[in-house]
Amino acid sequence: MKLMIVDDSKIVQNMIQRFLTEKNIEFAGKANNGKEALDIFTIVRPEIVTMDITMPEMDGIEAVKRIVAIDDSVRILVVSALADKATAIEALKNGAHGFLCKPFDERDLNDALYELIEDLVDE
Numbered sequence: 550m551k552l553m554i555v556d557d558s559k560i561v562q563n564m565i566q567r568f569l570t571e572k573n574i575e576f577a578g579k580a581n582n583g584k585e586a587l588d589i590f591t592i593v594r595p596e597i598v599t600m601d602i603t604m605p606e607m608d609g610i611e612a613v614k615r616i617v618a619i620d621d622s623v624r625i626l627v628v629s630a631l632a633d634k635a636t637a638i639e640a641l642k643n644g645a646h647g648f649l650c651k652p653f654d655e656r657d658l659n660d661a662l663y664e665l666i667e668d669l670v671d672e
Contacts, residue, residue, distance in 0.1 A: 550666065551577035551595035555586040555612065556628065557604040561651070565599055565628070568655040573666060583607030583615070590616050595623070597665055600645065602629040602636060610639055617644030624665040628653070 552574050554565050562579045569576060577595045580586035582604040590598070598616065602609035613625050627640040630651040637648040649661045 550597055551575050551593060552597040552599065552662075553578045553580065553586065553589060553593060553595040554599050555580045555583065555604070555609070556599070556601040557581050558601070561601070561628070565658060568658045569662075570655065570659055574662060581605075583609060583612030586612050587615055587619075590623075591619065594620065597662065598623060598625045599628045599649075600625050600640075602627060602631050602640065610643055613640060613645050614643045626661050626665055628658075 550573050552569065554562050556562050566576055574597065577593045578589045580589050584606045600609045600613055609627060609629065616623055616625065621644070625645040626647040626649055627637070627645045628649045628651060629636065640648060646665055647661050649657060
């Protein structure tokens with residue numbers, strides 16, 4: 550399975566890439582905002598996307614909507630410092646499958662990704 554990282558922070562992008570220990574996940578690309586994410590998604594077609602919410606040009610909620618419109622089987626894990634329930638609910642209503650609050654550690658990330666993978670395998 551391929552994973553794309555969408556976050557305007559290079560630090561977070563590199564952390565997620567470095568933390569990827571789930572053996573079934575292959576790194577497929579990074580995007581700095583939702584607009585870039587759409588461009589890369591249409592080419593790479595990853596099965597899993599980590600998505601920040603607050604980004605320039607196009608925020609994560611809008612990017613989730615548009616990516617799911619292209620491929621509704623994609624699994625999107627929102628990774629955001631915006632930990633309020635309303636943001637999480639909005640992301641999930643628009644097609645995200647999980648929500649991970651920043652800051653997070655390697656175990657938190659891999660547990661959340663494992664849940665998404667299990668979800669894919671169960672279908």
